[in-house]
Amino acid sequence: MATINFYLDKPDKKGLSPIHLRINCNGNQVKLATGQKIKSKNFNKTKQRATGTSYETREINHYLNFLNERADEILHHSNKKVFDKNEVKTLLNEHIENYKENNNVNLVKEQISLYGKPITFVDLFAGAGGFSEGFLQAEHNNKFYDFIVANDINENCELTHVVRYNHQLGLDAKFLTQDITEPDFLDNLLEKIDGKTIDVVCGGPPCQSFSLAGKRKKFDKKDDLFSHYLEVIKVLQPKYFVMENVKGILTKEGGKIKELIINEINSIIDINEIPLLITFIKKNKTESNSFIYDCLIKKVELEKLLEKDKDSGREEYINFIDNRFRKITPKIADYKTSKTDVNINTIRHGFKLLSRTKQWDKLKRDIIREKDYCNIYSDDFADAFTDFLTEISPEKIISRIETSFKSLKIPETFKKDCNDIITALKIYATSFDESIDILKSSCNTSQKKELNSILEKIRLYKIEKPFVANASNYGVPQNRERVLFIGCRKDQKFISEIPSTVSENEKVTIFEALYDLDFIGNNQEAHRYELVDISKQYNGTAKKMASLLKKRSIDGKPISKGGKSYSEWSKNGRLIERFQPKTKPFYVKNSEALEAGEKYFDLLNNHKTSNQSKTVIKRLDVILKNGSYKDAQFELDKCGLTSNKRNYNVLKPDEQSPTVMTIPDDYIHYNTPRALTVREMARLQSFDDSFVFQGKRSTGGNNRKTEVPQYTLVGNAVPPLLARAVASEILKNIK
Incomplete structure (x- = not known):
């Protein structure tokens, strides 16, 4: 059995003694210089470690422990049982040189463009960094990627990122450890981006986050991540974005989820073209459709608001409908009924609930977080939580308002006004595309043609269908099929698939x-x-x-x-x-x-x-x-x-x-x-x-x-070679 210990050599002119490693085994001895020096008074010869609590002391002791572990591993836990002295020296010197060479790390504060044109990218739901790694492997015609920010909710993801990209590669890529659903997420992301234009966004919201609007959900932490991912896209408006997911997303809910995703992507609009659509709506507004068209204008105007201003914009929209209801209430119910009728109160209070969307969303997030912490699922509590969270959703509130309108005995003269209010609420809760469908339903043939022409200009991203990529087609030794939704901004070349690199x-x-x-x-x-x-x-x-x-x-x-x-x-x-x-x-x-x-x-x-x-x-x-x-x-x-x-x-x-x-x-x-x-x-x-x-x-x-x-x-990672193929294809096409 070999013994491993550390000792001090004679001090140098500065009074620092070199620390040596010594191994004794069957009468043979191996001595190695560790490269560390210390004052003899700061070294405990019995414990063979540095004394004190300073950073330098902890670092020296960690290094000596490291060498002790590696020496013990070679001598006592290796498959090879017999070593000569030179072999042991060589193996341990590899560790010593490796440590000495790399222990002092200087972080690069700014990524300076040494050559070519950098294409900036952000990695959301980054995990270990499979997308990031693949993007940094790609270059084409002197174009390469500049890594700006990554995001994930877990601290070990951040640690892996910091060690790899900041310490090891010397990049200044930032990491945001935060849940994308938090109210200040976008503000914090923009702060990390620090005014830079983002060319590409990549990421894969977990498949559990995809749900049909209005459908009864489990309400776990992963709900709604997809919509928040698209909110980032709307704000950053990159030239390309890539969304990765499992193949099962294509058939989930009978294919309806896939259609929902495509519709939501198509609903991202170019805010610079909004005046064109508003002009069209105003031009075709008549006395009979005036209220609905005003609501459509307000809905379109909501799209151009910054995230921090959207809550007040939504509240203003609901107040506009509420004022309409206040004006017709005396015409559909007498004073006593308007104060006591359960249906009138449901409508009135429903408006109040909808105007407080920001507050209810915060409450929903807090409840889901606590529900998840307490493992509320597959038990007698789960349905109660699900029922409540369903009740406070805008879709359910609007559904109750609609039922209440139908329960009222409304004079024929005012039925259209009430139906218009219900339609206006549905416009509030629908996507941009669904709102446009409501607009189209009131257009004649020539108006529809003009509207379609405007929509071609106003849609910010082009996407027809997702692409199924098998990682093994890109040099990865794994049959891993993933779905890629590649959104291409309208001023960029369309990418519909990623060519295989191997047959x-x-x-x-x-x-x-x-x-x-x-x-x-x-x-x-x-x-x-x-x-x-x-x-x-x-x-x-x-x-x-x-x-x-x-x-x-x-x-x-x-x-x-x-x-x-x-x-x-x-x-x-x-x-x-x-x-x-x-x-x-x-x-x-x-x-x-x-x-x-x-x-x-x-x-x-x-x-x-x-x-x-x-x-x-x-x-x-x-x-x-x-x-x-x-x-x-x-x-x-x-x-x-x-x-x-x-x-x-x-x-x-x-x-x-x-x-x-x-x-x-x-x-x-x-x-x-x-x-x-x-x-x-x-x-x-x-x-x-x-x-x-x-x-x-x-x-x-x-x-x-x-x-x-x-x-x-x-x-959970995206295979870097698959990410590299995606990144290379974007570099070939990006303008």
């Missing part, structure tokens, strides 16, 4: 992605690469396995000259020259550790296997040998190894993986009965090895609702 028989295989990481066993962590000898590891199938390895271009296309294998691309990195790392990758446990300088500079990160029991390993081995969970059921039953788990995906080395999710136990390594490491899952997603996932490795139970550990960061 069916050129796709990257799992073996290409993972083979060089296959040197790790159960409950082990590797911090450096080890040589994988395919001929020894695969014996009779070595030739077949080696034939899977191909030289490729960055986007996966096989090439004969100048290419790299997928694993080489992963190790060397895919970022364009402008964004090459300023420091080596490092890991921190949390934000406090980053502040304290407790960084782990390793040659390989996030490569740790789970501590699986002998029973689990036997179960995985049976499944692996049978080729699938289904085919293994008989043998599992026979051996008493059955599991309640619904499925295991056995990875096939010569194929692409199924969609990478957030639970590592869902996958069985193609060569060893074990789950995948974070780094292996990241490889299947096409993240470079230099991209370090920060914070906790995994979590469970209720913590999954609030925490975003490494596995979740990886599984």
Whole structure:
């Protein structure tokens, strides 16, 4: 058993003593200079650590602990059991040099354009940064991307972003950790953007956030994220925006959700063209449609208001309708009835409720947050909360007002006035497109033709249908189908699809992605690469396995000259020259550790296997040998190894993986009965090895609702190579 300790050498002229690492093993001794110096009075020889509580002390002790861990790992936890002195020195010196070279990081305060034209982008619902990473890998005709702001709600997303983009790459990209539904979100986002024009916005609101207007909902935290995403688009008005989601969104609610999304995108209008539409409405206003047309004008004018002014604009709209109702109330009911009738009161109070939309929205957000915190779902409380939240929605309030109007005995003379009020309320609650449909219904043929011509000019974005993209078509070793809604501003070239970069028989295989990481066993962590000898590891199938390895271009296309294998691309990195790392990758446990300088500079990160029991390993081995969970059921039953788990995906080395999710136990390594490491899952997603996932490795139970550990960061991400293909296509077309 080797002993590892630290000692001080003779002090230099400044009185600082170098700290050395010493290893004793079976009479042999290895000594290494750590590169750190300290005054002898500040070093506890018994504990072999610096004394005091200063930042410098904590940093030195973290570094010595780091070296102690790595030395212990090499000597006591390595697959290799025998080392000579020079090997140990070489391996530890790699860690020492890595740490010394990179521990002092200077943040770049401003991204100066060194060459070409930067295209600015913002990444919403950014997670780990799959979109961001892919965008920084793209360039075309001297055009590249300038990363301005990313946003997500979770602190570990921010930590991963700060380490990768601010510390490691030296960019000044900001991060906004805030829920997009918060009232001041847009103000805070604009503050981060700091007056810059944004060319591209990307992001993927979770699929749970898509609901049909007026439909009874679950009312969880993810409701309405899509509409808030579009609010950002309306304010920033980028040249292009990309919205990513699961394929199931196309068939959700029988395809109605897809149509809703397209209609909402088409409802984003160019505020500079609003006067054209208002002029048309005023020109065609008559005595009979005067009130409805005035409401349509007010609705259109709402579109040009800044977010901070919209609440007062909505209140003004409702007050305009309320005044109309006040004028006709004496004509449809006597004084006593107007004060006591439940229907009249419902209408009157409904207007008051609608005029307080801002206050009710805040209350709704607070209730949903508390409901989520208290896990109110699938219980006797859930329906009551859902009923209340449904009741305060504008759609439900308007529905009750309409029912009350129908319950009144209204003289025939005033029925049109009352119907007009109901129509005006529906205009208030509908999208721009639905309001235009109401306008069209009162237009003749020539008026409709003129209106359609105006709409062509007033619609800010062009989109016909979403595009289904399979990540494996873009050099990602994974069959991950995602839907992309690409909004193209009317002054930009239309993009309807993203061309594949590889053909069916050129796709990257799992073996290409993972083979060089296959040197790790159960409950082990590797911090450096080890040589994988395919001929020894695969014996009779070595030739077949080696034939899977191909030289490729960055986007996966096989090439004969100048290419790299997928694993080489992963190790060397895919970022364009402008964004090459300023420091080596490092890991921190949390934000406090980053502040304290407790960084782990390793040659390989996030490569740790789970501590699986002998029973689990036997179960995985049976499944692996049978080729699938289904085919293994008989043998599992026979051996008493059955599991309640619904499925295991056995990875096939010569194929692409199924969609990478957030639970590592869902996958069985193609060569060893074990789950995948974070780094292996990241490889299947096409993240470079230099991209370090920060914070906790995994979590469970209720913590999954609030925490975003490494596995979740990886599984929820957009594959960077897919994002790169999208970003490249935009660069080719953007004006």
